[in-house]
Amino acid sequence: xxxxxxxxxxxxxxxxxxxxxxxxxxxxxxxxxxxxxxxxxxxxxxxxxxxxxxxxxxxxxxxxxxxxxxxxxxxxxxxxxxxxxxxxxxxxxxxxxxxxxxxxxxxxxxxxxxxxxxxxxxxxxxxxxxxxxxxxxxxxxx
Amino acid sequence: xxxxxxxxxxxxxxxxxxxxxxxxxxxxxxxxxxxxxxxxxxxxxxxxxxxxxxxxxxxxxxxxxxxxxxxxxxxxxxxxxxxxxxxxxxxxxxxxxxxxxxxxxxxxxxxxxxxxxxxxxxxxxxxxxxxxxxxxxxxxxx
Amino acid sequence: xxxxxxxxxxxxxxxxxxxxxxxxxxxxxxxxxxxxxxxxxxxxxxxxxxxxxxxxxxxxxxxxxxxxxxxxxxxxxxxxxxxxxxxxxxxxxxxxxxxxxxxxxxxxxxxxxxxxxxxxxxxxxxxxxxxxxxxxxxxxxx
Numbered sequence: 546x547x548x549x550x551x552x553x554x555x556x557x558x559x560x561x562x563x564x565x566x567x568x569x570x571x572x573x574x575x576x577x578x579x580x581x582x583x584x585x586x587x588x589x590x591x592x593x594x595x596x597x598x599x600x601x602x603x604x605x606x607x608x609x610x611x612x613x614x615x616x617x618x619x620x621x622x623x624x625x626x627x628x629x630x631x632x633x634x635x636x637x638x639x640x641x642x643x644x645x646x647x648x649x650x651x652x653x654x655x656x657x658x659x660x661x662x663x664x665x666x667x668x669x670x671x672x673x674x675x676x677x678x679x680x681x682x683x684x685x686x687x
Numbered sequence: 688x689x690x691x692x693x694x695x696x697x698x699x700x701x702x703x704x705x706x707x708x709x710x711x712x713x714x715x716x717x718x719x720x721x722x723x724x725x726x727x728x729x730x731x732x733x734x735x736x737x738x739x740x741x742x743x744x745x746x747x748x749x750x751x752x753x754x755x756x757x758x759x760x761x762x763x764x765x766x767x768x769x770x771x772x773x774x775x776x777x778x779x780x781x782x783x784x785x786x787x788x789x790x791x792x793x794x795x796x797x798x799x800x801x802x803x804x805x806x807x808x809x810x811x812x813x814x815x816x817x818x819x820x821x822x823x824x825x826x827x828x829x
Numbered sequence: 830x831x832x833x834x835x836x837x838x839x840x841x842x843x844x845x846x847x848x849x850x851x852x853x854x855x856x857x858x859x860x861x862x863x864x865x866x867x868x869x870x871x872x873x874x875x876x877x878x879x880x881x882x883x884x885x886x887x888x889x890x891x892x893x894x895x896x897x898x899x900x901x902x903x904x905x906x907x908x909x910x911x912x913x914x915x916x917x918x919x920x921x922x923x924x925x926x927x928x929x930x931x932x933x934x935x936x937x938x939x940x941x942x943x944x945x946x947x948x949x950x951x952x953x954x955x956x957x958x959x960x961x962x963x964x965x966x967x968x969x970x971x
Contacts, residue, residue: 549841556806557692559689588777592743598924616791621871623944634872636901648930649900650900676942684842697835701831730920759920760903780930782922799885804868
């Protein structure tokens with residue numbers, strides 16, 4: 546089994562900046578506060594977003610454009626290191642005016658309002674490395 | 688960056704009462720146990736629910752009525768203070784018999800069965816205040 | 830109110846095995862590491878899956894087959910004891926190439942890649958017991 550253990554450092558509640566790009570916002574926050582490992586959730590609303598679907602055969606992301614305001618009905622993500630730098634991996638479920646959803650890998654999202662709950666971990670650094678089987682950067686856990 | 692830091696108090700696993708209204712149930716729980724700051728997730732099922740979509744232009748909630756049994760496929764929320772009282776903010780993804788979803792801001796939901804995982808925080812109180820730009824009550828974090 | 834309190838033991842970040850069945854993977858992990866109470870989230874992708882919708886009248890699960898690759902846009906779950914053994918209860922939102930979702934109770938899922946964030950609790954054991962009203966195994970909390 547591939548399990549990395551961490552002690553909890555702090556719980557952060559964060560108000561994302563209006564009009565910021567959410568993935569970059571969290572990445573910069575991690576850089577500024579020297580957060581190397583974390584897990585987070587987000588609720589709120591976006592003005593627009595780009596989601597991804599990973600093609601498991603072709604090994605490439607297919608993009609899904611969401612070009613209107615949507616609620617962030619769910620967003621779950623984590624921070625670990627990729628090439629030594631904080632890397633954000635998040636998935637989201639977005640909902641429109643009728644409650645209809647679009648979901649997938651979160652590529653980018655323009656924040657209308659967003660509340661982030663981030664749990665910062667202490668412990669050994671967790672790096673991503675290229676995985677042959679999936680062609681994804683997955684956690685290097687021995 | 689607008690970040691509030693908290694230490695973790697306890698993890699609570701809670702069985703919501705059959706036929707209770709979920710948002711009120713969590714709000715009353717917070718009041719009874721003097722919980723002022725928390726983050727939570729819920730899974731379970733509802734008999735019916737009301738979701739909201741915030742109109743980013745008109746600055747008002749549009750209601751989405753869900754008048755049949757649905758699974759709570761996801762529910763992510765937090766507790767902070769609004770006018771000095773515990774205030775619950777939650778978003779949910781609901782799923783019907785065919786797996787089809789409706790999602791958004793959780794206005795109310797009648798519980799069939801629901802399991803809540805709540806993390807209570809200790810630290811400075813976190814208040815909501817009116818935000819001009821969005822016309823929403825957002826976290827006051829300096 | 831039915832509330833069980835726990836202290837946090839560790840945060841585990843886990844890379845689920847390619848081609849493993851996710852619910853069994855987490856159940857076996859719990860058995861191997863003697864985890865009796867926990868809460869977790871998962872993001873990633875599945876090759877195929879089976880979701881459930883609980884019929885609140887007939888008191889039986891209706892199965893929803895997802896027979897193509899999907900992103901795990903959200904997965905929220907917990908571990909407690911059922912008949913003295915670790916039992917996994919999870920709900921998921923899956924998304925296809927166009928971002929369209931299927932969601933519900935997670936019966937099984939074949940992992941393409943999946944990142945699990947699990948919070949292990951210490952404290953009194955939490956058992957499930959048969960609940961007359963819903964015909965489900967719910968948490969026994971007095």
